[in-house]
Amino acid sequence: MTDYISTYLSRPRWRHNRLQAMGVQWTYRAPEVGELVIRDATQTHPGTLRRIVSVREDTRDGRTVWVVEHTATDAEPTTGTDRKSVGFWKDVGWPRIAEHYPICGTCRDLMPCQHVVIDTIAEHSGKTFERYGTPGVCPSCQEPVTRRQRVITFERNLYGLGTVTFHLREKCRHAAFEYDREVHRDDGEFELTCPGSARRGLDENGLPVTYCTEPDCRGADRKHHGYGFWTAGYLPHPDGYHRSPEGGGVA
Incomplete structure (x- = not known):
């Protein structure tokens, strides 16, 4: 073959x-x-x-x-x-x-x-169940989770049994973001991301600023679900956007 x-x-x-x-x-x-x-x-x-x-x-x-x-x-x-x-x-x-x-x-x-x-599909589902059903192991990298590492634990498991814990390091972060979007798609209680669209630039004082379509944006550093826009210069307050609180994301 x-x-x-x-x-x-x-x-x-x-x-x-x-x-x-x-x-x-x-x-x-x-x-x-x-x-x-x-x-x-x-x-x-x-x-x-x-x-x-x-x-x-x-x-x-x-x-x-x-x-x-x-x-x-x-x-x-x-x-x-x-x-x-x-x-x-x-x-x-x-x-x-x-x-x-x-x-x-x-x-x-x-x-x-x-x-x-x-x-x-059955084989893939079996592997997915194994990845998400192994306690103490990050489903993204398949490596053990230790107390010294920054992690996030989701109480709801979409693909297996028990809780789901992701590392928050660079190589696991994207998978954690995607899982956050999926697991909270219905209830909107996102823990790592924000459902709005963001625009980033500098305010009138030359400081970094983020505006979001969500009135209660989860934080300027959060990964936003919608369209993103960034400029290196001054960004006037766009209509329909709200200033995001600093922090709130994953460092």
């Missing part, structure tokens, strides 16, 4: 929350009659092959859309049997696949077939 295939099977790709078959290319040019398109892909199934038999360009709500009629690959294009239609936004693109494509020798589905994907 080539390195390309091994990598693809071990790391399936998704787009718009749909599994992508090997060989699929998202293109932004207009579809052409006779080309192959992928339809009905899901999170665990790469979809089925369809042959394009007609293309019509239209406009919906000011956006260009290609209305494509397609049939099964073994159907006669002129009979109308199994003929269906779908619309593709021009600015989103459509999933084109070449005439030569890999299929599973067992189930005859496009690769990666749903059996391979489900097995991969």
Whole structure:
């Protein structure tokens, strides 16, 4: 098995929350009659092959859309049997696949077939459970947590049992930020981050200042979820922003 295939099977790709078959290319040019398109892909199934038999360009709500009629690959294009239609936004693109494509020798589905994907997801879930379910070990670096290190402990474990403790050192910090966002997505009680967008610069006295869209910003040093803007010069107080309190972040 080539390195390309091994990598693809071990790391399936998704787009718009749909599994992508090997060989699929998202293109932004207009579809052409006779080309192959992928339809009905899901999170665990790469979809089925369809042959394009007609293309019509239209406009919906000011956006260009290609209305494509397609049939099964073994159907006669002129009979109308199994003929269906779908619309593709021009600015989103459509999933084109070449005439030569890999299929599973067992189930005859496009690769990666749903059996391979489900097995991969199960294996990944098992490893994730092990990483987050080992007490006293940081799930990011997989190294023990000691009393001398700066850490943060989350009471809620999204992937395993017990509490979750991350190091707050540089190489583990990003994972801790991401976990903070996920675990507090519903309750908004973020411990390391701020849900607002931040703008940073200098105030009228030449001192560093941070403005945030959140009235109760968690702190100027917090990692903000939204768009960030920074300038080395004077930054007037933007409309709709609030001055963030100094500190509050992770040093």
